[in-house]
Amino acid sequence: MVVRSPMPGTIISVNVKVGDSVKAGDVLLILESMKIKNEIKAPQDGKISEVLVTEGQYVKRRETLVDIEG
Amino acid sequence: MGELMKERIEKLREAKQKAALGGGPEKIDKVHQKGKLTARERLDRLLDPGSFTDLGMLVGYMQGSPGDGMVYGYGTIDGRPICIYSQDATVQGGSIGMLHGYKMYRTVERAMDMRVPVIGIHDSPGARQVRLTGETEMPEAMVVEEKGGGSVFYINTQASGVIPQIAVIAGACAGISVYSPALMDFVFMVDKTSQMFITGPRVVKSVIGEDITMEDLGGAEVHTAISGVADLRTETEDGCFEKVRKLLSYLPSSCDELPPIVDTGDDPYRLIPELEDIVPDDPDIPYDVHELITRLVDNGDFFEIKPEFAGEIVVGFARLAGQTVGIVASQPSIYGGALTVDSSCKQARFIRTCDCFNIPIIVLIDTSAYAPGSDQEHAGIIRHGAKNLFALCEATVPRIAVITRKSYGGGNLGLGVVPGMATDFVFAWPIAEWGVMGAKESVRLFFGAEILKAENPEQFLTEKVKWYRDSFANPLVFGSRASIYEDIIEPKETRKVLARALNILKGKKMTRVPKKHGNIPL
Numbered sequence: 001m002v003v004r005s006p007m008p009g010t011i012i013s014v015n016v017k018v019g020d021s022v023k024a025g026d027v028l029l030i031l032e033s034m035k036i037k038n039e040i041k042a043p044q045d046g047k048i049s050e051v052l053v054t055e056g057q058y059v060k061r062r063e064t065l066v067d068i069e070g
Numbered sequence: 071m072g073e074l075m076k077e078r079i080e081k082l083r084e085a086k087q088k089a090a091l092g093g094g095p096e097k098i099d100k101v102h103q104k105g106k107l108t109a110r111e112r113l114d115r116l117l118d119p120g121s122f123t124d125l126g127m128l129v130g131y132m133q134g135s136p137g138d139g140m141v142y143g144y145g146t147i148d149g150r151p152i153c154i155y156s157q158d159a160t161v162q163g164g165s166i167g168m169l170h171g172y173k174m175y176r177t178v179e180r181a182m183d184m185r186v187p188v189i190g191i192h193d194s195p196g197a198r199q200v201r202l203t204g205e206t207e208m209p210e211a212m213v214v215e216e217k218g219g220g221s222v223f224y225i226n227t228q229a230s231g232v233i234p235q236i237a238v239i240a241g242a243c244a245g246i247s248v249y250s251p252a253l254m255d256f257v258f259m260v261d262k263t264s265q266m267f268i269t270g271p272r273v274v275k276s277v278i279g280e281d282i283t284m285e286d287l288g289g290a291e292v293h294t295a296i297s298g299v300a301d302l303r304t305e306t307e308d309g310c311f312e313k314v315r316k317l318l319s320y321l322p323s324s325c326d327e328l329p330p331i332v333d334t335g336d337d338p339y340r341l342i343p344e345l346e347d348i349v350p351d352d353p354d355i356p357y358d359v360h361e362l363i364t365r366l367v368d369n370g371d372f373f374e375i376k377p378e379f380a381g382e383i384v385v386g387f388a389r390l391a392g393q394t395v396g397i398v399a400s401q402p403s404i405y406g407g408a409l410t411v412d413s414s415c416k417q418a419r420f421i422r423t424c425d426c427f428n429i430p431i432i433v434l435i436d437t438s439a440y441a442p443g444s445d446q447e448h449a450g451i452i453r454h455g456a457k458n459l460f461a462l463c464e465a466t467v468p469r470i471a472v473i474t475r476k477s478y479g480g481g482n483l484g485l486g487v488v489p490g491m492a493t494d495f496v497f498a499w500p501i502a503e504w505g506v507m508g509a510k511e512s513v514r515l516f517f518g519a520e521i522l523k524a525e526n527p528e529q530f531l532t533e534k535v536k537w538y539r540d541s542f543a544n545p546l547v548f549g550s551r552a553s554i555y556e557d558i559i560e561p562k563e564t565r566k567v568l569a570r571a572l573n574i575l576k577g578k579k580m581t582r583v584p585k586k587h588g589n590i591p592l
Contacts, residue, residue: 006381007405008445034406034438035508036356060445062296 003066005059009033020048046070089127089136093160109141109158112191116311117145129169138169142177153181156191165198166246171219178225185324187234196245219246226253231426234321239264257300259290260310295378320387320394328428329394334368338391338569345561353476356403366565380412385420391569396424399434406438409484414454418461430468439479456591462486468575470495473502495571498555503543509535
């Protein structure tokens, strides 16, 4: 399941890497937008199969951030 | 009974039985195999049991096109009358021929005459293709009558603001079957089995060379999350019908009436102490505004419109003291609750919908202002933002605003809480901040040089921000100098304050300068 950015902004931290197991609600990364730091959480349990963004990167709305398998 | 009467009754029964099967059992099986319901099954499930009255079912019968691909008539939902049509994909693929178009038109026209809501269930590829037979007679599909498929746009437009118009998209729809819904008040879609496009993948491929599936071109997700064409999607058709029934419960039957009042059993003056803990003091920390909405409204019941589109603004219907209210709330957890091109369209549309149907509006404000940047400017935030300002200044229904935390910059205007923008009551929570910009930004702007020179810049900034917040970004200070707020209230009192304000505003009447119509920026 791909996790998309709900808003445009800058990635200020990436908390997961490929192969990590996550539970629904775990914070995957922090996205700053309009000076607010937003936690992007895992929508489901699974294993991280892809991380498409790095710290400092600007992302658009609906850009794919992370892919979770399972 | 005479022989002729007897014979005709028998023939009539046979004809009705046959017509009720539309394109026949084989085609019905095909519909079911796709996981869809037939036109008539849809009516049975949406309407109160046994309430549907069929009109014009024998139209096209002798030509082998029963109902001409459309079932229409009237029925009730929760005992309230509505007019309805349902396109029948088993007859000529549900395509819109002359008689089909006429029935569509008449359903809307009749609903408008009767002052009752109209519902259209759409499952049609659009206008019927002309079957070229080599004969010299004009094919039926090319005959255009005044009240037909294309002109349904005319009657949708005339009915707009008079009666609620609700479209369900229950199949792959194109042409008239997407533009007519787009002229209605609400569009609901079913996931995976419904699509909307002006033209399908085959033409897209041949005209511009793009390879795309029906789902990626105009599926339910596309229209609820990306384009904003549809208001919400459900997993099943039954789920969709449930949403339609619920939506109607909030709406009056026409603009002449007030929305129904429901005894919700929830004390309007209930105090809500937990509201003090939902909104963090620090304006840079987000929270989900749904937590606020569901606590404020009757029984936590909130019917959200466009939940997946432009999430920075949350809109939808709820009840307060049993009375329908439209909620417009900034969402700090998406885009800082900023006003964007998409959120402006969503907000303006919702405000106008409420205004059409006499639904008071409650605005909850915690916004960082209009979203800056080339994306927004180039997409026309000024034009779309203006649309929203227009909607706010034009609306005459009661409007009450609560500033829970931030209301910076243009956000004050975009949510209509600047005095003179016709919001009837503006209330502020004790941590409400009003200003051209936030405390930190204001301090940086005015003390930039001093911050740089300071021994400990971080500490200097923190102290200055605290000073600024106490002296300026403080509703007690601000509210005592100007009459911006009707009152500064404790969060726990919010529901009670809103319920009382709604009550005094019940008789609100506003007159406007007579004119043809305003020129809303589009």
